[in-house]
Amino acid sequence: MKYLKRSAPPATAVDVSAIVHGVIADIRKNGDAAVRRYSDKFDQWSPASFRLSRAEIDAAIAACPAQTIEDIKTVQRNVRLFAEQQRESITDFEYEIQPGVFLGQRNLPIQRVGAYIPGGRYPLLASAHMTILTAKTAGVPHVVGCTPPMAGDIPNATVAAMALAGADEIYLLGGVQAIAAMALGTESMAKVDFLAGPGNAFVAEAKRQLFGEVGIDLFAGPTEILIVADETADPFTVATDLLSQAEHGPDTPAVLITTSPSVGRETICRVQELLQRDLSTAELSQTSWERFGEVVVVENDDKDVLDTDDGNHGLVDAAYAVADTYASEHVQILTADPRRALAKMTAYGALFLGARTCVSYGDKVIGTNHVLPTKKAARYTGGLWVGKFLRTLTYQEVRDDRASGELGRLCGRAARVEKFEGHARSGDIRAHKYLGDELGW
Ligand SMILES: NC(=O)c1ccc[n+]([C@@H]2O[C@H](COP(=O)([O-])OP(=O)(O)OC[C@H]3O[C@@H](n4cnc5c(N)ncnc54)[C@H](O)[C@@H]3O)[C@@H](O)[C@H]2O)c1
Ligand SMILES: N[C@H](CO)Cc1c[nH]c[nH+]1
Numbered sequence: 084m085k086y087l088k089r090s091a092p093p094a095t096a097v098d099v100s101a102i103v104h105g106v107i108a109d110i111r112k113n114g115d116a117a118v119r120r121y122s123d124k125f126d127q128w129s130p131a132s133f134r135l136s137r138a139e140i141d142a143a144i145a146a147c148p149a150q151t152i153e154d155i156k157t158v159q160r161n162v163r164l165f166a167e168q169q170r171e172s173i174t175d176f177e178y179e180i181q182p183g184v185f186l187g188q189r190n191l192p193i194q195r196v197g198a199y200i201p202g203g204r205y206p207l208l209a210s211a212h213m214t215i216l217t218a219k220t221a222g223v224p225h226v227v228g229c230t231p232p233m234a235g236d237i238p239n240a241t242v243a244a245m246a247l248a249g250a251d252e253i254y255l256l257g258g259v260q261a262i263a264a265m266a267l268g269t270e271s272m273a274k275v276d277f278l279a280g281p282g283n284a285f286v287a288e289a290k291r292q293l294f295g296e297v298g299i300d301l302f303a304g305p306t307e308i309l310i311v312a313d314e315t316a317d318p319f320t321v322a323t324d325l326l327s328q329a330e331h332g333p334d335t336p337a338v339l340i341t342t343s344p345s346v347g348r349e350t351i352c353r354v355q356e357l358l359q360r361d362l363s364t365a366e367l368s369q370t371s372w373e374r375f376g377e378v379v380v381v382e383n384d385d386k387d388v389l390d391t392d393d394g395n396h397g398l399v400d401a402a403y404a405v406a407d408t409y410a411s412e413h414v415q416i417l418t419a420d421p422r423r424a425l426a427k428m429t430a431y432g433a434l435f436l437g438a439r440t441c442v443s444y445g446d447k448v449i450g451t452n453h454v455l456p457t458k459k460a461a462r463y464t465g466g467l468w469v470g471k472f473l474r475t476l477t478y479q480e481v482r483d484d485r486a487s488g489e490l491g492r493l494c495g496r497a498a499r500v501e502k503f504e505g506h507a508r509s510g511d512i513r514a515h516k517y518l519g520d521e522l523g524w
């Protein structure tokens with residue numbers, strides 16, 4: 084493995100965890116007053132009510148161009164159809180584990196969900212489809228949506244997407260103050276059971292700190308992209324797609340793992356060219372690329388790599404293995420046989436197979452969820468999906484006397500091995516009732 088470009092992260096200047104801790108503690112103690120103070124401080128936003136009225140929501144929708152509304156509906160259809168397929172893949176069942184003994188599973192929606200739609204830098208209306216609509220498809224009866232104001236005003240398209248996705252309440256509130264208000268509740272906002280949605284480092288950390296008091300979907304912080312490319316990849320496409328995500332903020336890792344030194348070198352040149360090519364977000368992208376961009380060449384000098392049973396695939400498989408160690412949020416596969424990554428890779432938020440698709444399709448239009456794990460959370464979770472809004476609940480019923488008595492005997496013995504006399508007696512009385520055993524106590 085050889086680095087053609089290494090990341091060079093700056094020494095961290097802000098203690099995100101401490102700032103978030105302070106804001107949450109203040110909101111816990113002072114409720115609405117503290118929420119207002121932080122909204123004013125961080126977003127210069129202190130309206131009479133953070134909650135939008137029906138008239139304000141209708142006005143926001145009316146202010147959007149007709150094409151925007153039509154596109155929102157088209158994309159929401161894709162997101163809904165995919166989420167519905169996911170919902171159908173989750174089944175309730177009842178299983179007779181032994182004669183007369185029934186064990187079952189039911190999937191019930193969470194009752195109150197808080198959905199965060201990012202909006203600090205960009206009006207990220209697509210996140211409304213991913214959070215609110217997915218929760219609604221899971222059957223959540225009440226969804227509260229929060230998004231920050233945009234330059235001191237209502238982000239019309241975001242509000243339209245939130246409303247069309249089915250939000251029951253919409254608040255123009257951002258950052259930690261929104262997350263804490265939804266999780267803890269205030270005088271004016273009833274608390275939710277579960278928080279979903281992506282956000283910047285402050286938002287992700289606030290969700291992490293509040294986990295336990297509320298459920299959270301996953302750690303979905305600042306965006307990441309990783310591309311695996313072989314010699315068939317077009318460096319112009321690779322560079323364009325790396326920069327598609329680098330513009331999210333100054334903290335976006337954009338990584339290329341390639342088996343081709345020339346694709347690696349060419350991509351670095353193309354990135355520099357593209358940054359000069361009338362890219363309105365070039366400043367952020369450049370900062371991200373300089374600080375967190377990496378280009379890694381997986382080389383041909385490891386004999387074991389090439390001596391696999393898979394012949395020519397050896398080197399590309401080695402690239403997939405390197406990519407897995409990053410457990411990146413988005414992994415795009417630009418190789419001759421992209422579907423092979425499905426079999427070879429295990430650690431990613433979402434895979435994008437082949438040059439005909441791209442991360443932006445997933446972000447904006449295609450229908451898979453774009454709320455995905457970052458900071459290597461893909462090692463233990465996938466992205467947001469209907470299943471995250473469901474609680475898988477079990478139940479049991481014993482319909483046979485003999486079965487109950489026999490389980491009682493087993494339970495008595497099992498509990499006494501663990502010194503649980505009280506538990507054991509619950510078993511004993513059933514063995515007594517149904518099998519006539521003596522109660523020894
Ligand atoms: N992982 C995912 O699934 C995913 C999906 C979409 C977006 N994202 C990420 O979401 C993020 C969106 O970030 P954003 O900033 O544009 O919007 P945001 O809505 O997440 O955050 C904006 C809020 O941050 C707060 N804030 C800003 N500076 C602060 C400070 N110094 N102290 C405390 N609070 C502060 C403000 O209250 C503001 O309302 C990006 O990092 C993007 O990459 C991730
Ligand atoms: N790439 C983001 C997930 O990290 C999602 C997104 C939506 N719009 C633009 N980007």
Ligand SMILES: [Zn+2]
Pocket residue numbers: 306327328331446
């Ligand atoms: Zn994106």
